[in-house]
Amino acid sequence: MRPAHALIDLDALRHNYRFAKSLSKSRAFAVVKANAYGHGAVECAQALADDADAFAVACIEEALQLRAAGIRQPILLLEGWFEASELPLIVEHQLWSVVHHHGQVQELLAAQLGTPLHIWLKLDSGMHRVGFSPAEYAGLWQQLERSQNVASLASMTHFSRADEPETGRTEEQLATFQRVTRDLKGPTSLCNSPGVLAWPQAHGDWLRPGIMLYGATPFEFEQEHAARLKPVMQLQSKVIAVRELPAGEPIGYGSRFITQRPTRVGVVAMGYADGYPRHATDGTPVLVDGQRSQIIGRVSMDMLTLDLTDLPQSGLGSNVRLWGEGLNASEVASHAGTIAYQLFCNLNRVPRRFISSTSSFST
Template sequence: MRGTRVEIRTAALAHNAGRARRLAGDAELFAMVKANGYGHGLLTAAQAMAPAVEGFGVAVMEEAVALRDSGIAGPILVAEGFFDADELEHARRRSLEVVVHSLWQVQLLLAKPAPTRIWLKLNTGMNRLGLRPEWALQAAEQLAAAGMKPLGIMSHFACADDATDSVSEKQLLLAAEVAQRLQLPLSTANSAALIRYPHARGQRVRPGIMLYGSSPFDWQSASELDLQVSHRFSARLIAINEIQPGESVGYGATWTAARAGRVGVVAVGYGDGYPRHAPSGTPVAVNGQPTILVGRVSMDMLTIDLNGIDAQVGDEVELWGDAVAVDAVAKACGTISYELFCQITARPARIVV
């Protein structure tokens, strides 16, 4: 058995959801489970967190339909709403909550008025999805006149995870003003805002990454935030090579040994979703002992420094999880844990515990 695997820990997901539940206070807690539950498995994640949450958030209709048809009966918010009239019908039939972010969606709704669960999305400065406030006010009026009064107003923060964030406060003020004028509930908070800005909770919060045991901040670790590891990626050593000073390792000969030593070959590569751009120096652990990646990651293998490490062929190497924080790997790779979780391929075994 190759032994390359991702372990998904449902108890950790439940713990992290409980943590978000406490931070949410009186607000509704909607757990974001888009992109296959941030790579944890859509239904696995949803079922593990269900006792702590009031609803789930996904990005697209296929995810919402999959959740609903798997027996998730409660509220499901579709963050990109419907893409066409067909999808609007799916949403209506399954009582899904659709985010309306553009005027073309308002036109589709008005073309065929019918009861629809709508959250109106405001652009408050991220300039990605959302209606500008004056358009949102007008859309809300038109929808209400056609019997489709929105359930609430939502917006998304651009910089809530930045140490020097000076944007969220302005975004919040703008969103709160529109919600106040329309007398509608407000939802703005992602994980970073939920943890950091209690006054931004509004009536509904929508955390994602914190539920999966990763910190939204680079100045505070997941364990400092009392979040538990829910995703552990590991593989086995399949060869150990003696190497002489001046010899290099792997494609492109990007790493050269400064001294004699041992290099371990690990049965995992970008074909499993380990990032190819992970540089030499990226942390890994062998039997709990910290060491580093050396040389270029290939499709099915990567190589690690075994100097001073007690290791045999067949031993387990942790790519991220308990001994190696996913956030540390993400930082070394110049990315974020979200991407590492999402890009695991179908090849590694997936073990749900």
């Protein structure tokens, strides 16, 4: 069998959720949207079922997948519903929903539901993506508060630059949120992963840890709390061929890399069809038998090449870790002009193997 696979450490996932909770007295949504950032939503949710206060997903399809897998905690739809026809399903499966635009408000007020919904009203405090303006927010809150279709109301917003603490933008957004919601009674939720890690004054009643659950830092600098996260995914494969090349020889498509010395080249069963970034530059770090090496040459669909010259003990069959323990995905992402979020979400074709202290299995 082809050796490429992603090893998912569910104990590390539980550690990261519990660590997020330890930073605050708040409750926390475990954000498992986009197939748990590529890690496997059902398996991750089941692993967190004894710990998580609630879960959060992007859309109803993701929520129904969790309900079918036996997840009973509240599940928040972060983008709400896309069509009014979803409202009966939201009622049936006891989902919570964000409301972030006027169309959703009107559909909710006009619906005949029978059972009222738990609604999280989104404030645009400065991200300017979705949500209601500060000027209209209180009026909409009061309108929904009077509706028989609303069981409870909570306020939420989203920080645009919580991972850049020196900019002042998060302080501005927090001040706006506090001013607008000061007289509104209900739970609050403001913090994504960088907010959880770096902005304790903004924690509110509910945290929304996402990328930090999977052990990747949202920061481009060393951060004390982020340093305590454990990587959940190990993307791994093996060396499947070794070439000895003299100086001056090109490697791979486009001849991007030219050997500067006699070079021992390892070929690895991993490529962009697996989700490894095609734009990874020469010098992108990898681990070979636990030792650091680097990519040389352009990443192909099914293979990539790396430098084994200074690793004489490594060769055919050597273990290769593309990211994970000892090599944070954020470092790899920086060499490919992207972010760890995209690396994880782009994972494709490679099987996932789940491990924990209680069991191990594959999908």
